[in-house]
Amino acid sequence: MPDRTQRTVRDLRRGNRSALLRHLYFEGPLSRLELGRDTGLSAGSVSNVVGELIADGLVERAGVADSDGGRPRILLKVAAGYGHLVGVDVGETRVRVGLFDLDLTELAVTEHLLSDGGRDVDHVVRLVADGLRSVTADAGIEPATVLGVGVGVPGIVEQGWDSAVVHAQTIGWDAVPLGRLLRAGTRLPLYIENGAKTLGQAEMWFGAGRGARDAVIALIGSGVGACVVADGKPYRGATSSAGEWGHTTMRVGGRRCRCGARGCLEAYVGAASLLQRWRGAPAGMGEEAALAALSERAGHDQEAAALLDETAEYLGAGIADLVNLFNPERIVLGGWAGLLLGPRLLPAVRTAAAEYALRQPGRHASIELGQLGTDAVTVGAATLPLAHFLDSGGRAPSAAGNSAARTVRWA
Amino acid sequence: MPDRTQRTVRDLRRGNRSALLRHLYFEGPLSRLELGRDTGLSAGSVSNVVGELIADGLVERAGVADSDGGRPRILLKVAAGYGHLVGVDVGETRVRVGLFDLDLTELAVTEHLLSDGGRDVDHVVRLVADGLRSVTADAGIEPATVLGVGVGVPGIVEQGWDSAVVHAQTIGWDAVPLGRLLRAGTRLPLYIENGAKTLGQAEMWFGAGRGARDAVIALIGSGVGACVVADGKPYRGATSSAGEWGHTTMRVGGRRCRCGARGCLEAYVGAASLLQRWRGAPAGMGEEAALAALSERAGHDQEAAALLDETAEYLGAGIADLVNLFNPERIVLGGWAGLLLGPRLLPAVRTAAAEYALRQPGRHASIELGQLGTDAVTVGAATLPLAHFLDSGGRAPSAAGNSAARTVRWA
DNA sequence: ACAGTTTAAATCACGGCTTGAATTAAGGCG
DNA sequence: CGCCTTAATTCAAGCCGTGATTTAAACTGT
Structure with missing residues (x-):
């Protein structure tokens, strides 16, 4: 089958929203002129796309640069308060759930120690669901503002077409349909991934790997x-x-x-x-x-x-x-x-x-x-829904109508 | 820098041309209806894009499927005679140059043994240029129909922004600017790559790797x-x-x-x-x-x-x-x-x-x-310009105005 | 031979998108 | 205040794919 990533003009807008959002997210604050120079988009397109992103609440003013005699540049940034992200670390010794804003600033966190090495799947699933409720309440936010839940697990994650299946030998999990199990506790989009990979993504985004391709x-x-x-x-x-x-x-x-x-x-x-x-x-x-x-x-x-x-x-x-x-x-x-x-x-x-x-x-x-300790598995897991959000151009999937864990996409 | 692969509606058409061409090339002959089903394009778009490809001479009729009572399907294929490709194998013991049609059917081939293990760079460059002239004349084709020249070498190829530099220890080459040297002998687009990689691509396209992702x-x-x-x-x-x-x-x-x-x-x-x-x-x-x-x-x-x-x-x-x-x-x-x-x-x-x-x-x-012997380095090298051609949607780069070897793109 | 049905392909109107050119906005300076 | 400079917005134009509609080409039955 041919690779079908872009095919209509709507995909163009989505791609350009994504490009601008990602660039602002990782390199911001920036002016429209800089965005155009860096992404290659025309000034008119930058104006159009940024205007839409501002109208949608995704992007906001971040100040004004001094002028040497021409019109001053307006600096823009991604709006940290636009939405929230949840990151979960399912480990051998604990389940750790964190709630973050779009800047990945931690707003709340909860942690439960495990006495059985994580072997009881149902217990772990319950801890995740409880932790999700707990951090949402602690931070005092509306659950509808959560863009997604990323979960890091200590094993191999097979991304099926409708569910994530986990093989984690160290906690005795064999073909555990974790996506489906977690689905019973939340309607939010789920992104399940190996914990080493979420920790790796955290190092790439804001640790020692930052900037490398x-x-x-x-x-x-x-x-x-x-x-x-x-x-x-x-x-x-x-x-x-x-x-x-x-x-x-x-x-x-x-x-x-x-x-x-x-x-x-x-x-x-x-x-x-x-x-x-x-x-x-x-x-x-x-x-x-x-x-x-x-x-x-x-x-x-x-x-x-x-x-x-x-x-x-x-x-x-x-x-x-x-x-x-x-x-x-x-x-x-x-x-x-x-x-x-x-x-x-x-x-x-x-x-x-x-x-x-x-x-x-x-x-x-x-x-x-590396620059990050093992607590970074949690924030690394939160980057999963965030990456998806940025990739989609800031048009989050609807929380309703989804019966399966999302296919994981990375930065 | 954000990844800028598609941004205007012209890129849409190019992408869709590429998708249809590649699908026809690897899976053809196919009808328009099958192309639409397989690529996800609408019937109208398939009609438009295929019409353009036919007008450009890239695609031709390949027969008619029997009908059970409705309109019969017209089968399409990539036109093998649309253009030609040259593949070169620079090895320790020989320089082998082959000319192929778009089906990678060999039309002419020439081979020169090397007595010094390939150490004399200028000699090798001359053999490549001579071989290119020779196979073109042997096959009786117009040089302008050649879409590009792919060269496989026995070492690491650094793809610089304007030239390919080869480090090949086994033939004593250290930072040889082969792209620039070959440029003196031809205006055709050049694609230089490690010979193991061209042989690997040949196995992927028509050997034991076919169909694998x-x-x-x-x-x-x-x-x-x-x-x-x-x-x-x-x-x-x-x-x-x-x-x-x-x-x-x-x-x-x-x-x-x-x-x-x-x-x-x-x-x-x-x-x-x-x-x-x-x-x-x-x-x-x-x-x-x-x-x-x-x-x-x-x-x-x-x-x-x-x-x-x-x-x-x-x-x-x-x-x-x-x-x-x-x-x-x-x-x-x-x-x-x-x-x-x-x-x-x-x-x-x-x-x-x-x-x-x-x-x-x-x-x-x-x-x-594997299914292919070492002679497949030559045809594998010919897949380099072909892959580029298919990726560009059948709009070959102009032979004029280019002063450097092309950045190599693969299937 | 013709009408009706079925399936394949072509055509058309429409909406969306980006671009380059033109216009407007917002400073600094004399 | 006018002029110049730089940043941002607006507008006209062209390209593209889609879904609906029309046309094309077969088969069957009368």
Whole structure:
């Protein structure tokens, strides 16, 4: 089937509304003249489209630029109060629900700890629905102003034509029709996506990935994964499971990984694996605290230092794989373990990556530390409905008449 | 900068011309009614656009379907004789130039062997220009009917804004401004691309990849590389060097690769590496013949069999990396060594890939043998101008007034 | 041979959109 | 206040796709 993205003059207006909205959102405040120069639209078109966006309440004045003798420019911005967004982080240990305005300023947040690792699907679904009601009430907004709900989950999300189905091994979910289940609790548009991908999108929008077109967000936690962005768009693959970097082979026939294969990157650099192999691991300590202890001990303990040196080499080689295969301009190292170990390991990781990557792509790729912690899964999930809204030119889908989770679209 | 792909009603017509042309090209012959059904265009629009394409000579009648009592459907197809395409394969051992019609039927071909491994850039450029003249004369066509020249080269091609620059280590080329050099010999639009990528495109268009949207063409020769296709488009990366699969790490600190790094897949499964490690390698035999001998000897020689078993495991793990990272629906194993060893190794490769790949993406990916030999680099190169032509809706760029190689666009 | 029915394709009126040119708006300066 | 400069708006024109209508081309029955 041919690709049918634009075909009538109405699509033209929608495309140009989207282009102006996105440009204002990421680069604003801007004048109409700058919008025209940057987007290539004629002055008349900018005037027409901006006029419509202002009439719709999506765009507002943001001040006046000083004049050197001609007519002064009026600055414009996206109206932060036009609508609201909800972001949900469904994790192994908690369900976190946040309400944001269009600037992604957090207006309310609620969090529930899970005692069973998230295995009880119905319980999680109930917590999401309750959290949605709670943040809406806390912020004192009308539910009708919510443009959509983005949900990040710790597994693979298959985007079916009428529902999102989640496979999340770490919380024991197998083909859970989460879209349909959440639909029972709300009429708002739903956008369900892998949590690593929502965290990756957050880094791309306002973290270390900002401004890059081809990037990889490499996430190290207990497990290891990546979010690949190609030409500004997320790389999904045939069934949306692309980016399983943690299960690429670093040593054929090597250490057994919890996924079942041998020699996976995760079996060498995942926090769980590190702590398993560390003979000085303190007993009874949580994973994060234990890894912090390992990092601290590496300063004066040879075994801990050697373990982290080996980790840096494997990480560097794994990053070199990303460089050689994806040819990104930027690699962002994130995840709770990545942020914890990053400051100490990054120089050695860069050295190792330079050794294993081809010279030409390696020269073009910077390796940087992420800027956002794991709480950013929530705001990253809120970017899902926002991206959709911006892509549609600010014409949100109707909350009524929809019986399924929305197909997820990214920035 | 916002993505500005369509903005005026002229772009609408261009997009719809492109959609109809591509659909007719890949799926034709078809009636107007089928075109409308498949593309979603209204009957009136199909009538208008097809009428224009017929008037322009791009589309012609291809027969009439039988009628059951209503008006019979008229079948349409792209006019094979509308224009011509040239495909060039610049390799280590030869320069091959072919002239094709729009159906990619070969009308003439010429080939020159290289005695210096392609190191003399000026000599290669002269051979290309001479070959172009030669095939044009042999086929007895007007040069003005040639829509463009596609060139496949054995290295990384950086697509600059006004020229293609080639880095091809195997033929000793470092930052060769091939676009500018070839420009001196012809006014035709030039499209320069990595030969593995043109071969990959050929497999996608009329080989084992046909019909797939997310695929990887994995090429095994002396070296190892891949051509990644995402959502029907080639995955390029920031500087067009994506797909260097042969230099992903299979064993941290392992065998030294000719690229300088340790543990690369190429150091384990590339033909050059295999022959280097085979103690029974016959002296004075060419690479292809020697590999054929290895394959044949594996039937009754334990060492040869063990070497190929190890190769299958590394190949399977390398393919599993592609599955886990790119989530393709299809992996095509090609390249001269891949085609030679494929029939014998494919069962073991599939077994190994299933062991190393995650279950969910692994279940969705088929692993198949390529259908085209290395001569397909030439016809694959011819698909570059053709893809551009189809993408532009059949409005070819003017040959005059262009001082640089064209930015390459793929199917 | 003709009328009626069916299916395919062409034609037409209409509305929407962007563009470039012309006009209006809003400063600064003498 | 007039002139100049720069920003924004308005207007006429052309292009495009759509849905409704008309025309075209077959088949069947009388």
